[in-house]
Amino acid sequence: MAETLLKIEGIVKRFGGLVALNNVGLTINKGEIYGLIGPNGAGKTTLFNVLTGLYMPNEGSFTFAGKDLFRAKPHVVVGTGIARTFQNIRLFAEMTALENVMVGRHIRSKAGALGAVLRTKRTREEEQAIEAKAWELLEYVGISSVADERARNLSYGHQRRLEIARALATEPTLLALDEPAAGMNPRETADLKDLMAKIRNDGVTILLIEHDVKLMMGLCDRIAVLDYGKKIAEGVPEVVRNDPKVIEAYLGVAHE
Numbered sequence: 001m002a003e004t005l006l007k008i009e010g011i012v013k014r015f016g017g018l019v020a021l022n023n024v025g026l027t028i029n030k031g032e033i034y035g036l037i038g039p040n041g042a043g044k045t046t047l048f049n050v051l052t053g054l055y056m057p058n059e060g061s062f063t064f065a066g067k068d069l070f071r072a073k074p075h076v077v078v079g080t081g082i083a084r085t086f087q088n089i090r091l092f093a094e095m096t097a098l099e100n101v102m103v104g105r106h107i108r109s110k111a112g113a114l115g116a117v118l119r120t121k122r123t124r125e126e127e128q129a130i131e132a133k134a135w136e137l138l139e140y141v142g143i144s145s146v147a148d149e150r151a152r153n154l155s156y157g158h159q160r161r162l163e164i165a166r167a168l169a170t171e172p173t174l175l176a177l178d179e180p181a182a183g184m185n186p187r188e189t190a191d192l193k194d195l196m197a198k199i200r201n202d203g204v205t206i207l208l209i210e211h212d213v214k215l216m217m218g219l220c221d222r223i224a225v226l227d228y229g230k231k232i233a234e235g236v237p238e239v240v241r242n243d244p245k246v247i248e249a250y251l252g253v254a255h256e
C-alpha cells in the first residue's frame with residue numbers, strides 16, 4: 001500500500017478576478033516521482049508557490065507528513081521537509097558554489113545567532129560540519145570540481161545542479177523542482193534525469209514541473225495535468241499520454 005506524503009484538497013488561489021488554481025486536489029505518495037504538466041499559465045508554478053508557503057491559498061486543505069501546512073509560512077514548510085528550486089535560477093551570484101550550499105544547510109544548524117557572534121567552540125564545530133556536508137552534496141550532484149567558483153560564473157547546467165544541492169542541504173523529504181531541465185542540452189538533460197532518479201532512489205520524493213514530455217513520460221511514476229487552474233487528468237504516464245483531454249489541452253500534435 002502506498003504511503004501518502006502530501007495531500008491537498010480543494011485548493012483555490014485567486015489573483016483578483018483570476019482563478020489561478022480552481023479546486024485542485026492531489027496526493028503524492030512517499031518515494032514517487034510525481035510530475036506536473038500543462039500549458040503555459042495553467043497554474044503549475046502557482047501550485048508550487050502554494051505548496052512552499054510563498055502564496056497563501058484562499059481555500060482548501062494541505063497536509064504533509066501528517067502535519068497541517070495550510071497557509072503555513074515558507075520557513076515552517078522547509079522545516080517540515082519540503083525544499084524547492086525555482087524556474088528562474090535563484091542563487092547567490094557572488095557567493096561560491098560551496099557557500100551557496102552552506103546557506104541552505106544553515107537552516108538545520110543548532111548553535112543560533114548568539115553562538116555565531118561569539119564564535120563558540122560549538123559554533124566552530126558546527127560550521128565545519130556544515131562545510132563538510134556542503135562538499136558532500138556538491139559531490140553528490142557532480143559539481144565538486146567547481147566548489148570555489150562564484151555561482152554567477154558557473155555554466156547553466158552546473159547552476160541548476162547547484163540549486164538542487166542547496167535544496168538538498170535542508171534535508172527534505174520532498175524535493176520540488178520547477179523546470180530543472182529548461183535551457184539544457186540533450187546531454188545535460190539526460191544527466192539530470194539520472195540525478196533525479198538517484199535522488200529518488202536515496203529516499204527523497206520528487207515533485208517535478210517540466211515541459212519536456214519525453215523526459216516526464218520516462219521518469220515519472222504518476223503525472224497530473226493542469227489546464228486553466230484545473231486538474232484535468234492524473235495517472236501513470238501511459239494513461240495520461242493517451243487521455244483525449246490531455247492531448248487536446250497540451251500534448252496536441254507537436255508532442256506526439
Ligand SMILES: Nc1ncnc2c1ncn2[C@@H]1O[C@H](COP(=O)(O)OP(=O)(O)OP(=O)(O)O)[C@@H](O)[C@H]1O
Nearest residue numbers: 015018020038039040041042043044045046047087
Ligand atoms: N503573483 C501573481 N499575480 C497575478 N497573477 C499571477 C501571479 N502569479 C501567477 N499569476 C497568474 O496565474 C496564472 C497561472 O500562472 P503560473 O505561473 O502558475 O502558470 P504555469 O503553469 O506555471 O506557467 P508556465 O508553464 O508558463 O510557467 C497565470 O494566468 C498567471 O498570469
